[in-house]
Amino acid sequence: MFIVRWILGRIILLLNFVFAPKKRQRPQDQQAIVDQQTQSLALYQYAACPFCVKVRRDIRRQNLTINLVDAKQDDNKSVLVSQGGKLQVPCLRIEQDGNTQWLYESKAITSYLNERFA
Template identity: 65%
Template sequence: MNALRWIVGRLILILNAVFAPKKAQHPAEHQAWLDQQTKTLALYEYEACPFCVKVRRTLRRQGLNIQTINAKQAEHKAELAKMGGKVQVPCLRIEENNQVQWLYESKSIIQYLEQRFA
């Protein structure tokens, strides 16, 4: 099962690389504003997770530079479990007004990003 999962994961990464969406090109002033707004966001992910790839493709399409964190690393997995409440990826950590929100589910994350940055 692990071998099959590894093979499918690599296939997902290859297809994503070949068919990557075009990165959004924003004027420098707007990109600087986007970068400032996304400083408080972090995406916990697994590299070959198809739902994580779906979110990363949205980030690329929108030209968003959000920090990505490999949730397979022990310290990040523990942080996700302790602070977010469960180990599930993708998970978007949103820090606003001195409060932290943990947003799970790729569909919800994409909807949040599209509403906030569209």
């Protein structure tokens, strides 16, 4: 089963690389504002997870600079479980006004990003 998952993961990564979406073009001053707003966001994800790939494609499409955190590393995994509440990816960590919100589910994450940055 591990080998099948590994092969499928590599196929997903290859297809994502070949068919990467175009980045949204913004004026330089607007892009600087968006970059400043995205500094408080972090996406906990696995590289070959199809739902994580979906969210990363949307991030690229919107030309957002969100910190990508590999949730397979023990330190990041423990932060995700202890602060977020469960080990599930993709998970968007949103820090606003001293509060931290953890947003799970790829559809909810892409909806949030579309509402905030579209």
